[in-house]
Amino acid sequence: MAWGAIATWRMAHDGVIEALRLLEKQQSAGDAVETLIKTVEDYPYYKSVGFGGLPNAEGILEMDAAFMHGDTFEIGAVAGITDVKNPISVARKLSKDKFNSFRVGEGATKYSMLEGFERKSMLTERAHKIWEKRLKEIHENNLNPYDGHDTVGAITLDQTGTMTAGTSSSGLFMKKPGRVGDSPLSGSGFYVDSEIGGATATGLGEDLMKGCLSYEIVRLMGEGFTPQAACDKAVYEFHDKLTDRYGKAGAFSLIAMNTQGEWGVATNVEFTFSVGNNQAEAQIFIANMGANHTTEIQPITQEWLAAYEKRIKAPIE
Template identity: 75%
Template sequence: MNFGSIATWRMSHDGIESSLELLKNEGTSNDAIEMIIKHVEDYPYYKSVGYGGLPNIEGILEMDAAFMDGDTFQIGAVAGITDVCHPISVARKLSHEKFNSFLVGQGATKYAMTNGFERKNMLTERARKLWKKRLDDMAKHSLSPYDGHDTIGAISLDKKGSMSAGTSSSGLFMKKPGRVGDSPLSGSGFYVDSDIGGAAATGLGEDLMKGILSYEIVRKMDGGMTPQEACDEAVYSFHDKLTKKYGKCGAMSLVAMNNKGDWGVATNVEFTFSVGNDQNKAAIYIANMGENHTTIIEPITQEWLDAYEKRIKAPID
């Protein structure tokens, strides 16, 4: 039987590798999604998700996450949650609630505390230094406060044909308190239907939520398009429409997988992702927007990986 996982950004790769081993050994797509995202939430050098994520303008790390079961359409989500080790796990538990399955702010944090989730100060000293440096740069150079919005978004398919989706993000660096992007919003940040496939997004949430692109990609796959065709058609058509209507279009990158394990990607920026299935081991690729609504996808180079590791671990002046 087919199985596979795909997720946004190079930061997802270790989790993708682990998820494929789990799926190979009869693991569920639900467990695979949680595994992929927890890997990223735990790593302190990924500054847009979980532990080590960058805070809002007041120095508080607010996190968003969502989980969806493609068999049942159960969805759980949190937004603005604080001091919780694994927001994705809270979102997954909330997906089992008939009511109150999307909680925000203090309500989300209190739910996590009362249900036994690990409490942890998720703001690292490194992230605090980056926040302070950004404040100083804003004062000295009149810079825009906003910088960075990389979400981990993942889709997984298990051998039984079940599919799941999940997202996790600390959101826009230096955002205003209470700001929520597309990541925890069904149809925008993620969507999955085990009968068809799933999609997940990363980029500027304020623009992504204008197009509900994750749902649109699944709808197009249901109409007969391959995942790649669906991604290209949905993302680039909307990029053009938003540019025409709004005057500009922020960063947006989406990954998709159908119920056969085939995958696709589209992006309007340089974008990395990790993917693997029963036919191919996990690998990291880099994607760019091509001509005529197409996507250029190439294997990542070792030189790029070395530079990436150096960059994310560079000392903070």
């Protein structure tokens, strides 16, 4: 039986490795995707997810997360949750509730407390320094405040054929309090059907939610498209349509995996991702928009990886 995991961005690679280890040992897709995303949420140098994530315009770290089970279509989600160590775990727990399975703001935070989830101050000193620096730059140079919106999105397939999807994000840096992007929204940030496959998104949520691209990719796979063909068709046709009708298209990238562990990716920016399955170990790739609605995908180089590690850990001056 095929099994595998795919996730957005280089930051997910260690989580993908751990997810594949669980899947190889016949653990569930749900456990694998939660473990994968928790690995990203717990790492302080990833400034767009969980601990160390960047705060909103008022200096408060609001987080969004979602979980979906491909067998039952159960969905749980949180938006604007604060001071909770692992929002993905709260979202997964909520997926078991028939009612009230999507909680926001104070309601989401209160639910996590009542259910005994670990509380933690998620705003690190490093993230606060980045926020302060950005405030100064905005004031002195009249800059656009919005910079950074990388969601960790993941899809897992276990040896029983079950598939799950999950997302987690601290959202758009310097966002207005209460702003919610695509990450916790079914069909936009994620979608999975264990009889077909799954997809998740990362990028500018305000534009991603205009297209419901995660659902569209799964729908196309259900019509017989390969994951790569489905990603190319959904992403680039919508990129062109949005550019034509709206005047521009923000950054967005999507990943997909089907029931055979085959995968696909499409993006309108430079985009990294990690993927592995029962036939290949986890590997990090870099993708770019190619010609004629295609995607160019290459393995990352050691030079790229070294530069990345140096960049994310550089001192904040």
